[in-house]
Amino acid sequence: EVQLVQSGAEVKKPGESLKISCKGSGYSFTSYWIGWVRQMPGKGLEWMGIIYPGDSDTRYSPSFQGQVTISADKSISTAYLQWSSLKASDTAMYYCARACPIAAAHWFDPWGQGTLVTVSS
Amino acid sequence: DIQMTQSPSSLSASVGDRVTITCQASQDISNYLNWYQQKPGKAPKLLIYDASNLETGVPSRFSGSGSGTDFTFTISSLQPEDIATYYCQQYDNLPRYTFGPGTKVDIK
Numbered sequence: 001e002v003q004l005v006q007s008g009a010e011v012k013k014p015g016e017s018l019k020i021s022c023k024g025s026g027y028s029f030t031s032y033w034i035g036w037v038r039q040m041p042g043k044g045l046e047w048m049g050i051i052y053p054g055d056s057d058t059r060y061s062p063s064f065q066g067q068v069t070i071s072a073d074k075s076i077s078t079a080y081l082q083w084s085s086l087k088a089s090d091t092a093m094y095y096c097a098r099a100c101p102i103a104a105a106h107w108f109d110p111w112g113q114g115t116l117v118t119v120s121s
Numbered sequence: 122d123i124q125m126t127q128s129p130s131s132l133s134a135s136v137g138d139r140v141t142i143t144c145q146a147s148q149d150i151s152n153y154l155n156w157y158q159q160k161p162g163k164a165p166k167l168l169i170y171d172a173s174n175l176e177t178g179v180p181s182r183f184s185g186s187g188s189g190t191d192f193t194f195t196i197s198s199l200q201p202e203d204i205a206t207y208y209c210q211q212y213d214n215l216p217r218y219t220f221g222p223g224t225k226v227d228i229k
Binding site: 035037044045046047049050059060061062095097100105106107108109110111112113114 | 122153155157159164165166167170171176206208210212215216217218219220221222223
């Protein structure tokens, strides 16, 4: 079974750093792009960026370029989303999702269960 | 960036009704359009890819059509388990992918 399992909920203070994870299993992790999507409380889905773990090629939505860093460690089939200095406006649910078809990035399936990030003083 | 609009933003229908949601792109995206279902408190789930292809395991009451700038998503006979928000997503130009604002579907 293809599965993406994300790290648990986080509560952080403004200015702190954070790295959340997404571990893939049941497929060739290095052959599929993995994307990240933000969902702010009560709002819709926002596409953040994507990484190809095979060669670490990373692309960012212009809205998120410079705001977050996407990375991957193919040795442990895990992708990451990180912030160097969190803001209250980063409070949201973050989803990872495998992009399909293989070696392309057209649609997203399956999705991780989501990681809730709360930033509050 | 390509802007996506959806209508309606919400709807209420009876069990068994035919439900139609439209998605419009601000420029021609061929058939580079997907549909997702998000149930309350859950992650999104892919239903339709490339505008009209049903994802494996998805009930046949769901369908999609369209190309260019205008797309349609249909539930042929609404079921109680279809209560969710539905999003379209375009993939015309990596990394400038975008989602529509969503359509919330309720049972009347």
